[in-house]
Amino acid sequence: MPSPSKNAAHYGLAWLALILATVAGLAWWWQIGRAVPLPDAPSARIACVSYAPFRRPGETPYDIHFVMTPERIDEDLRALSQRFDCVRTYSQGNGLAAVPAIAARYHMQVLMGIWLGGSPKQNEKEIELGIATANANAKTIRGIVVGNEVLLRGDLSPKRLTEYIQRVRAAVPSMIPVTYADVWENWLRYPQMASVVDFVTIHILPYWENNPVPAIDAVHHVEDVYTRMQHVFPGKQLMIGETGWPSAGRLRRSAEPSVVDEALYLRAFLRYAADVHMPYNVIEAFDQPWKRAQEGTVGGYWGIFDSDAQPKFPMLGPVTEEPHWWLGWLAGAVCALAFAVVGTWHRSWRGIRGWLALLMAGFAAGTSAAWQLRQMMFACEGWWQWLLSALCLAGGLAIATALSRRIAAHLADHHDHSEPAQWWRFGALFALVLYDILLAFDGRYMDFPMGLFLLPCVAYGVFGLLTHELRMPSAEQRFMACVGPVLAIMPVLDEAGMSKVTWLWLGLNLAIAVPVWVAWRCHAVSLQSQEA
Missing domain, CATH: 3.20.20.80 (Glycosidases)
Known part of the structure; x- marks a missing residue:
């Protein structure tokens, strides 16, 4: 079992991640809404x-x-x-x-x-x-x-x-x-x-x-x-x-x-x-x-x-990048309220910390989803592109919503041992690695859908800080968790390390991959000790 000091450190990192995600959503939308002389x-x-x-x-x-x-x-x-x-x-x-x-x-x-x-x-x-x-x-x-x-x-x-x-x-x-x-x-x-x-x-x-x-x-x-x-x-x-x-x-x-x-x-x-x-x-x-x-x-x-x-x-x-920047904050507020409402369903925890975690997770998810919707308005052409992008965004929001309930329970000091279905993370990893492959080998004209993958990657990263997985991740998840970050390094190298977006993309790959590595190692050590 992890030590109390280790739990405290992980809880602190989880709170820090939620705060940074919330501040990033606030700052990004404000930044593109200001008039630049x-x-x-x-x-x-x-x-x-x-x-x-x-x-x-x-x-x-x-x-x-x-x-x-x-x-x-x-x-x-x-x-x-x-x-x-x-x-x-x-x-x-x-x-x-x-x-x-x-x-x-x-x-x-x-x-x-x-x-x-x-x-x-x-x-x-x-x-x-x-x-x-x-x-x-x-x-x-x-x-x-x-x-x-x-x-x-x-x-x-x-x-x-x-x-x-x-x-x-x-x-x-x-x-x-x-x-x-x-x-x-x-x-x-x-x-x-x-x-x-x-x-x-x-x-x-x-x-x-x-x-x-x-x-x-x-x-x-x-x-x-x-x-x-x-x-x-x-x-x-x-x-x-x-x-x-x-x-x-x-x-x-x-x-x-x-x-x-x-x-x-x-x-x-x-x-x-x-x-x-x-x-x-x-x-x-x-x-x-x-x-x-x-x-x-x-x-x-x-x-x-x-x-x-x-x-x-x-x-x-002066010139303004996005005159309707306030819609990003509005999306964050609406999503924060929605996360809080969903969090009341079968709630078994109490305390302000759980509600605060839900509100911050919801606001960050809402501003991220609004970023992706804005990107879709620029990038999507035919109806099929809109449909595919909308389905992926809905899936990312569903994962973020489900994980935020469990994150809130942990941060409210209620030890919820339930885990989301394995196929959720498998789907997120599969989509991420598929896009990694496209970016690595033919990415000159491809966008980085940061708003879409922020939702599952950050959610699983924070969730991984708070839990000890009860089951060994599947071989397919372990493989994708290893391949994704390696592929994500290639755009960083292609851009000579100068593109901030490629570094953020590598960070998203690591956020969802590291918990898989940790669970893999913990279960491998446990098996070795049992065999011994």
């Missing part, structure tokens, strides 16, 4: 912005049969003309060939894109349509971008890309400059491409760099890259064809997607661009939900406007 942008107007109209559910450029109506494009460009002088497009398909003619109505210019890929037949259609569009709207076209990141994707060779560029150059009026756009590293790999374009268009996205740069330092990174490229291509005009910052998604090292960081980066970049008088284009006008399928949650949140065409932040004054 930021330096102002030099102007609310922006020179050029990437425009893709696929901002409503089900709209995607991958559907070659989908055609955006001229009315929708007109609606978008009429609104964008209030803030932007130019839009950049990426293709001629899906009805986007109509953009230059509509932009002319609002005295906007177009950096017109011709999309190139691995299909020669589709490339031919794009080239022919792009040439026809340029010739019909020569006064509106600021430039033509023949191919976007084709070399990065490996769809075409430099030689074949050059042939396409030269073909467009020969077929459009000489007053229209022609370029190719790619990440800045690829211009260093293929410097010969500079000789076939009228100006060099580079993409600088600090968040997506191999060594991600935090928003506070991102403009310094842009300045360093731009200066370097000027030295590599002296006498050649340079344009930043894409730069921006996401407002939601997973942390990459110390580069955090958020509304505040997007505003911080964009305002700072606009000041820098105005100082050096560089041509630039910001990515992008509207959030693009379809991009979440290929880039994870973060792919859908690069817009200055959300998918409902509402601005996400002002260009002047």
Whole structure:
């Protein structure tokens, strides 16, 4: 049996864990609700912005049969003309060939894109349509971008890309400059491409760099890259064809997607661009939900406007990450009350300590569940994703509720020897290890569902401090308890130890695994003593 001093230490740790979880829930929601003062942008107007109209559910450029109506494009460009002088497009398909003619109505210019890929037949259609569009709207076209990141994707060779560029150059009026756009590293790999374009268009996205740069330092990174490229291509005009910052998604090292960081980066970049008088284009006008399928949650949140065409932040004054932050506290209060009500069922303990434990556990669980619901609003697309996420969240809340009753009984000095069903922890471990595998081997675009797994992991961690398990954990649980933390170390290493989220994820794996290890060791020692 554990000694009284050991019990006292474990009880103290359990109370500390509940207090920290409660304070963390309070602090996190308060932190994202405060107004953050930021330096102002030099102007609310922006020179050029990437425009893709696929901002409503089900709209995607991958559907070659989908055609955006001229009315929708007109609606978008009429609104964008209030803030932007130019839009950049990426293709001629899906009805986007109509953009230059509509932009002319609002005295906007177009950096017109011709999309190139691995299909020669589709490339031919794009080239022919792009040439026809340029010739019909020569006064509106600021430039033509023949191919976007084709070399990065490996769809075409430099030689074949050059042939396409030269073909467009020969077929459009000489007053229209022609370029190719790619990440800045690829211009260093293929410097010969500079000789076939009228100006060099580079993409600088600090968040997506191999060594991600935090928003506070991102403009310094842009300045360093731009200066370097000027030295590599002296006498050649340079344009930043894409730069921006996401407002939601997973942390990459110390580069955090958020509304505040997007505003911080964009305002700072606009000041820098105005100082050096560089041509630039910001990515992008509207959030693009379809991009979440290929880039994870973060792919859908690069817009200055959300998918409902509402601005996400002002260009002047302070910025708030979550105006409805108080809903997190409300969820905590509601859940605390619910835990207290559930705690009255077949209650066999007395005292204020039990009620206090229930209220703190409920508040922490409520703020965590609200965090996960907020994450689901960003990440979930189809109904099946909502259904799966909701079921997992309901399961996590059920585990936390059941364990909180037993935790409250122990902290009220009532020695409740009942244990939750083994399959509860088996299910939580199985889901956690499955997600660990995905993160470890293909986690570049995956979020960390912290709000979901905080519920069972922290609950089992606190419960393990207060109880001595009566049964040996199953072999499957022992295996998963060993594998999970090992897999969870891999994201920490991938992020060079710089991502706070990966460390928290490792902590959750340990919180649910350590009680299994302890029970395993205790029962193994007991068996050995019996055999002796």
